[in-house]
Amino acid sequence: MADQLLDRYDAAIIGGGAAGLNGALMLARARRSVVVFDAGEPRNAPADGIHGLLGREGMPPADLLTRGRAEVEQYGGTVVSATVANVARGEQDFVVELSDGRTIQASRLLVTTGLIDELxxxxxxxxxxxxxxxxxxxxxxxxxxxxxxxxxxxxxxxxxxxxxxxxxxxxxxxxxxxxxxxxxxxxxxxxxxxxxxxxxxxxxxxxxxxxxxxxxxxxxxxxxxxxxVAPRMVARATFLDALGLQSQAHPSGMGEYIPVDAAGRTEVPGVWAAGNVTDLSAQVGAAAAAGAAAAAQINADLVQEETQKAVAEYRNR
The missing domain is CATH 3.50.50.60 (FAD/NAD(P)-binding domain)
Known part of the structure; x- marks a missing residue:
């Protein structure tokens, strides 16, 4: 995985599992600058294989992630081994601070950090x-x-x-x-x-x-x-506290999650979430699909913003 960071990206994805990597793949193929921060703590690491995923039945989870990272990087996306310590709102963009002290700015955020199983x-x-x-x-x-x-x-x-x-x-x-x-x-x-x-x-x-x-x-x-056993499942989301975005009790009583609308938007403008962090029962296929759908919404949102700016500049010629 790459370790070179730009100062700014169109989108930063926090979480390098199926949802995050599939979201990054979509954005990279749309020619967006995108970075994925992967803390290297996949929830399904103890499992021997992934099941219920068409075309990848029984594949070891680590192999799927390795392949996914390579596909993201193939289209110009960046995947970095790092833990996000904090996210704050800057003057124009979000400021993402890593645990090693590095920071980047991003216009949009996609949170795909998954869950912690409380056994x-x-x-x-x-x-x-x-x-x-x-x-x-x-x-x-x-x-x-x-x-x-x-x-x-x-x-x-x-x-x-x-x-x-x-x-x-x-x-x-x-x-x-x-x-x-x-x-x-x-x-x-x-x-x-x-x-x-x-x-x-x-x-x-x-x-x-x-x-x-x-x-x-x-x-x-x-x-x-x-x-x-039925573990209590808790969204990995404490790094979002500075944005005022916190996990909430899930209606099922299964744990805590980040609520989103049908498009994957959270209550904080510019922040989307996908995968298990918002859907406690999602399997790998569903998480990946949600990451792709949220990424498409992020790209559309950026296109709309860019078009509005272009129209304003056009009128001022």
Whole structure:
């Protein structure tokens, strides 16, 4: 990735995942000066492969990003390994400050920094995350089909996960972890032959670097090959505080996100957002598509501004 920076760009993209790189590709092909700042902390790094992405099924996440960076640079875009510390409004443009002290100016911003997964404080969950502790049936479901699956109740999405993973296996156990179970949900679980365990969970049982079960507080171990959790997902957005743009609680209760309109615009003029930072459940394909759509809107916005200036100059001739 390039490290040479211009003083100013038409657009700065903060976040070098699928949404950010696809947005940069669109803008670079539109002959816009564009820079992508990539902190190098992809959320899907623990995953073996990307799934549900036509034409790239099973590709390792790192390979997709490497290919994407090369495509952006092929059209003149710049991708820089750097963390953005702060973004502020300058006299005309946005001022983007990096953690190493460098700054650039940009006319428009696209925020594609993704999410942080706040995992439940259960021993073993973090260590096995992305391996045999998973969260998404569409990302990992086929790979764990017909296995002994445990659903750990952690939030409002856990019941939904239990029903979705039941489609993939006949052996699903829902660990309530001491949480109450409404009668309607209990009936649904019973009808789908999903076993419920009301006791609190002490941690995951791991032997020889392999998940073997779920240990309850009273010591019993219930054998499981896979455990499903619902992390609280929080937008990476604290660097936007100086713009007055902060994450908000998502209506689903799943976490925090940056709200945008149908075009990807945030409430701050000149700032767009795309991908998981604004859509908590977006997979790679959806995130990439959202990045491309937001980039098209940014380009159109710049064209409109440039046309207005050109008309004003034309009238003054």
């Amino acid at each position: 439940p404080d259960v021993p073993g969950v973090r260590e096995r995350w992305g391996r045999d502790v998973i969260h998404c049936p569409y990302c990992h479901g086929w790979e764990v089909r017909d296995q002994a699956i445990g659903i750990l109740a952690t939030g409002p999405m856990s019941m939904h996960q239990a029903l979705l993973f039941r489609q993939l296996s006949d052996d699903v156990t829902f660990f309530l972890n001491g949480l109450p179970l409404p009668d309607e949900q209990a009936e649904q679980l019973a009808a789908r032959a999903i076993t419920t365990v009301p006791e609190k969970v002490a941690g995951l049982e791991i032997i020889d670097d392999t998940l073997t079960g779920v240990r309850l507080d009273e010591g019993t171990v219930i054998k499981r090959q896979v455990v499903v």
